[in-house]
């Protein structure tokens with residue numbers, strides 16, 4: 204009994220590679236037990252299943268009336284209620300502060316930070332699925348995110364990876380607050396011990412000198428950074444990327460390089476020991492949106 208309980212708690216007992224999914228599955232047919240465990244994104248069968256559930260419950264893919272609940276509130280009203288009434292049941296008096304281990308600011312409790320960067324929060328799952336499957340990730344892999352923001356993407360990696368295997372460098376205080384004071388505790392991810400470090404200079408010293416990553420990614424980050432800083436970062440990261448199999452992915456554009464001109468861009472990447480592998484797009488599961496990604500690997504050991 205104890206064995207079953209412990210093994211169900213550990214994601215690290217999962218198979219160590221997505222490779223056999225990619226080799227065996229052509230997108231059709233029923234997945235056997237092993238494929239199911241290794242797959243990250245929804246299968247055609249999963250999508251058919253949820254569509255059947257929607258239909259069986261008298262709902263439609265479009266045209267439903269989204270009737271509001273018994274006490275509809277915007278985020279701003281919810282926050283006001285929290286400040287004014289402190290929720291339905293709450294402690295009063297001098298002891299009132301002693302019952303909450305991690306008191307969280309109201310703005311985070313009403314999830315204002317889910318709208319911080321404009322993109323729908325659900326898109327974080329799309330990014331995770333694309334990157335994890337493209338880089339053949341396993342729970343044992345090590346991942347570094349540059350600019351993880353409010354963990355829109357990162358929390359899916361933290362859920363999936365073994366404890367301590369997710370690292371992030373982020374400069375913004377509000378984003379770090381959202382991550383530490385709301386997302387990690389509210390998602391039950393404290394035991395995953397992600398290493399999230401405050402910084403803006405592409406200084407990776409705090410992540411240790413010996414760590415080697417299977418995946419390094421920047422989702423909607425490099426386009427906001429001065430090109431010079433992106434080059435500094437890449438130069439420092441090359442030796443931290445697993446030779447050949449490790450991948451760097453960055454989204455939106457690679458203007459830091461392309462604005463130098465094709466030949467010069469390739470020359471500079473080569474001089475760092477990086478090879479550009481190509482441009483990819485992937486579609487969102489939930490909304491009409493696709494994201495563009497640029498993939499790199501080490502060209503020398």
Ligand SMILES: C[S@@+](CC[C@H](N)C(=O)[O-])C[C@H]1O[C@@H](n2cnc3c(N)ncnc32)[C@H](O)[C@@H]1O
Pocket residue numbers: 320349350351352353354355356372373374375378402403404405421422423424427428
């Ligand atoms: C558009 S947000 C994207 C956040 C997250 N990656 C996502 O997809 O939801 C860009 C993030 O990059 C961070 N960022 C920008 N420049 C940075 C730098 N020099 N070092 C670390 N983080 C940086 C910002 O603080 C912000 O959290």
